[in-house]
Amino acid sequence: MGRRTTVRGRKTGVVSRCTRNDRQPSILKQLRLPTNQSMTTLLLSHTATAQRTPELQLDRDVAVHLGKRLLMQRLATCLPLLVVDAAVIAGLIATAIFLCGAPAAISASPLGIVTAASLGWVLVLVSYQLYPAFGLNPALELKRFTSASTIATSLLAIAIFGFTPFEFRSVLMLGMLWLGSVVLLPSARYLARRQLGRSAWWGIRCIVVGDSAIEYFNSQSPRQLAQLGCRVIGYVRCPNLYWEEHEADDEGLEYLGPTSELHDICRGVDAPSLLVADDQSEFSEEAMGQIGLHIPRIERLEFSAAGYSQDRCPGLAPASHIENGLLQPGNMLLKRALDVFAVVAMFPVLLPLLAVIAASIKLTSAGPVFYRHRRIGRYGREIEVWKFRTMVQNADKVLEVYLAENPQLRHEWERDHKLKRDPRVTRVGVFLRKTSLDELPQLINVLVGDMSLVGPRPIVTAEIEKYAEAYPLYIAVQPGLTGLWQVSGRNNTTYERRIQLDRRYVSTWSVWLDCYILTRTIKTVAFCEGAY
Structure with missing residues (x-):
C-alpha cells in the first residue's frame, strides 16, 4: 500500500489528507470536470491582470449554474422554516380565538381573518430578515422574533380596536398571541x-x-453548523512554497484543491457560497470581486475559536460581504421584467418626442436619422447600440484633421474618448448630447435584451485595456442606458472614477439601487449635468 502523507499549512495545525503523487488533490478528476479553463481571474496583481486581460472572460455556464444553485438552496432552506412559522402563527390565532372568543371585528369570517392575519404576520417576519436565516446568531434570531411579534401584535390591535368598541376579551386574545408567539x-x-x-x-x-x-470550522460541530443552515463542503488554499509534508491521522475539513481551480470546484460540488477569512491577504478586494463573477455569494469574515458575534453564528464576525445579485436567476428575471415593463409604458409618452427629434435631424443635416455603433455587451459579445445621429457624415475624417491641427487635444481624446468641443457634432447634435436625448433609441436595445435600463455604459473594444482587471466585472452584467456613473458626475469625473462606480454597481446591485439611479437620472438630464 502506498505511503499516505498530509499537507499542512505552517501557520496552523489544520491537516488535509492527500497522496504524495497528488500534492494538490484535484476534485476535478473525481468529478470528471474539464480542467482546460484558465482561472486567471484569481489573485493577480494589477499589472499582471492588465497584461492578461484578454484571458479574463466570464464563464457564463459556471455563473448561471451557481446562480441557479444558490436560488434553489435558498428556497430549500427558506420554505420549510416559512411553513413551520406560518403553521405556528395560524395555530396560535385559532387557539386564542377558541379560548377567548372572537372579537366583534372578526366574528363574521374567522377563517378568512386567521388566514389574512397569519399572512401579514409572516410578512413582518420576512421584513426582519428571518428567512433563510443562514448562519444567523441564535440570540439575534430570538431578538428578531420578539421584535417582529411585537410589531405584528400591535398592527393586529390597531385593526381590531380601530373598527370595534373596546373589549377585554380582545386584549386577552392579543396578550395570548404575543406571549405565545414570543x-x-x-x-x-x-x-x-x-x-x-x-x-x-x-x-x-x-x-x-x-x-x-x-481552524475555526475544524473546531466546530458539523451538526451545529448544519442546523444553522451552513453546509461546509471543504476548503481551498492558495499554493504555498513553504508547505511541508507530515504524517498525521488528524481528521478535518476535506481539501478540495487549489484556488486556481476554485470555480470548477464550486460548480462540481454545487457550492455557490464562499467564506473567506479576513487574514487571507491573498484575497484582495479586487480578487474577491473577480471571483464573484462566478460565485454569487462571498463573505469575508473574521474567525475566532470561541464567542458569539453580534449577528452571526458562534465565532463568526462579518468583515465585508460581496453578493452579485445579478448572477441569481430570480433577480435577473425581475430586472428583465422591470426593463420591459418600463420601456413599454414609456413608449406612448416618448413617441411624439422621438418623432420631433427625428424630423429635426433629417431637416438640418444630410444623412440617416439613426446611428448604430458596435459596443461590448454582456459576456463580452458585440452588440449594436442605437443612437440618434449627432455627427456629420464624414465624422472620422473631420476628427483626424481636427486632432492633427490641435495636437494638444489628442491626449483628451485618448484619455476619455470624448472632446468637450467636438467638431463632428451638428447643431442639433449639441442639444441632443447636452440633454442625453440622443440615447433614447437605446430603448430598442433594452427591449430586445441587449441592454438594461440601468447598468455600466457600453464600451468599445479600445476601452477594454482601460478597464484592466475590472473588465470581467463589466461583462458580468448587461450594459445600461443609464447608470451610477451618469448620476455621479458623468464626464466631469475621471475615467478611473467611472470604473470604480461600475465596480460598485455590480457588487452592490439591488432593485432599490436601480430605482434610485432612474430617479436621479431625471434630475441629471433636466440640468444637463456632466453632459457634452
Missing part, C-alpha cells in the same frame, strides 16, 4: 432546525478559504 416561534424554529439539519438537501453549501477559517 415563546413558540423560536422554539418551533429550534426544533425545525434540529430536524432539517439532518437532511443533506437543507442549507447553503459553502467552501472556506484561509487558515483561521479552516
Whole structure:
C-alpha cells in the first residue's frame, strides 16, 4: 500500500489528507470536470491582470449554474422554516380565538381573518430578515422574533380596536398571541432546525478559504453548523512554497484543491457560497470581486475559536460581504421584467418626442436619422447600440484633421474618448448630447435584451485595456442606458472614477439601487449635468 502523507499549512495545525503523487488533490478528476479553463481571474496583481486581460472572460455556464444553485438552496432552506412559522402563527390565532372568543371585528369570517392575519404576520417576519436565516446568531434570531411579534401584535390591535368598541376579551386574545408567539416561534424554529439539519438537501453549501477559517470550522460541530443552515463542503488554499509534508491521522475539513481551480470546484460540488477569512491577504478586494463573477455569494469574515458575534453564528464576525445579485436567476428575471415593463409604458409618452427629434435631424443635416455603433455587451459579445445621429457624415475624417491641427487635444481624446468641443457634432447634435436625448433609441436595445435600463455604459473594444482587471466585472452584467456613473458626475469625473462606480454597481446591485439611479437620472438630464 502506498505511503499516505498530509499537507499542512505552517501557520496552523489544520491537516488535509492527500497522496504524495497528488500534492494538490484535484476534485476535478473525481468529478470528471474539464480542467482546460484558465482561472486567471484569481489573485493577480494589477499589472499582471492588465497584461492578461484578454484571458479574463466570464464563464457564463459556471455563473448561471451557481446562480441557479444558490436560488434553489435558498428556497430549500427558506420554505420549510416559512411553513413551520406560518403553521405556528395560524395555530396560535385559532387557539386564542377558541379560548377567548372572537372579537366583534372578526366574528363574521374567522377563517378568512386567521388566514389574512397569519399572512401579514409572516410578512413582518420576512421584513426582519428571518428567512433563510443562514448562519444567523441564535440570540439575534430570538431578538428578531420578539421584535417582529411585537410589531405584528400591535398592527393586529390597531385593526381590531380601530373598527370595534373596546373589549377585554380582545386584549386577552392579543396578550395570548404575543406571549405565545414570543415563546413558540423560536422554539418551533429550534426544533425545525434540529430536524432539517439532518437532511443533506437543507442549507447553503459553502467552501472556506484561509487558515483561521479552516481552524475555526475544524473546531466546530458539523451538526451545529448544519442546523444553522451552513453546509461546509471543504476548503481551498492558495499554493504555498513553504508547505511541508507530515504524517498525521488528524481528521478535518476535506481539501478540495487549489484556488486556481476554485470555480470548477464550486460548480462540481454545487457550492455557490464562499467564506473567506479576513487574514487571507491573498484575497484582495479586487480578487474577491473577480471571483464573484462566478460565485454569487462571498463573505469575508473574521474567525475566532470561541464567542458569539453580534449577528452571526458562534465565532463568526462579518468583515465585508460581496453578493452579485445579478448572477441569481430570480433577480435577473425581475430586472428583465422591470426593463420591459418600463420601456413599454414609456413608449406612448416618448413617441411624439422621438418623432420631433427625428424630423429635426433629417431637416438640418444630410444623412440617416439613426446611428448604430458596435459596443461590448454582456459576456463580452458585440452588440449594436442605437443612437440618434449627432455627427456629420464624414465624422472620422473631420476628427483626424481636427486632432492633427490641435495636437494638444489628442491626449483628451485618448484619455476619455470624448472632446468637450467636438467638431463632428451638428447643431442639433449639441442639444441632443447636452440633454442625453440622443440615447433614447437605446430603448430598442433594452427591449430586445441587449441592454438594461440601468447598468455600466457600453464600451468599445479600445476601452477594454482601460478597464484592466475590472473588465470581467463589466461583462458580468448587461450594459445600461443609464447608470451610477451618469448620476455621479458623468464626464466631469475621471475615467478611473467611472470604473470604480461600475465596480460598485455590480457588487452592490439591488432593485432599490436601480430605482434610485432612474430617479436621479431625471434630475441629471433636466440640468444637463456632466453632459457634452
